[in-house]
Amino acid sequence: MRTHTGEKPHQCSKCDKAFPKNSDLIKYMRTHSGEEPYQCSQCDKAFSNNSDLIKHMRTNTGEKPYYCSQCDKAFSLKTTLITHQRTHTLERNHTNAANVTRLSHITVIL
Template sequence: QSPYQCTVCMKSFSSSSNLLQHQRSHATKKTYKCMQCGKSFSRISALTQHQAVHRGERIFECSNCGDRFTRSSSLILHGKTHEGEKPFVCTQCSRRFSRASELVAH
């Protein structure tokens, strides 16, 4: 788990600056709306980043291995595999895996 957590929505962040930027989203009017799904954002840059998900663009790149992801949350989860964490758990036997593909193969 990341050390910085939003007290409003409980989302976790790896740095205090990312948490601070996120917390502003709770207080700011969300005026930028995605025409595809209706989700609203307080910054045009956040909307632009979100729209890349609809296009299937993998804009989030892992600095360790170069793997790319459509969502920042997927990159964060992937990053845990480089730290030795095993966030993917089998619901049948509780065995843990570092990658989702390993869990599926299991």
């Protein structure tokens, strides 16, 4: 419910940042402490949160769980997929703009 009300009762003791959930504050506090409790089992890299470790592990395993529904390309990060999907939208918009330009030109000739 705090998401909807904007209430952020969990205040960082080091700065002015505040959070709706205590778990978010705990994660954030690692930016001040430099704590990196999530260790990669394949290399010496460590991370302050588990989601960053999971993303990193995909580079080691080659796992690409995010697929483009238009061209079947696969991506390890959802953000990369979203960026890629925009290329399809831009291609369509560019094609539509080119067709409109051609139609306008044909209309002028007629």
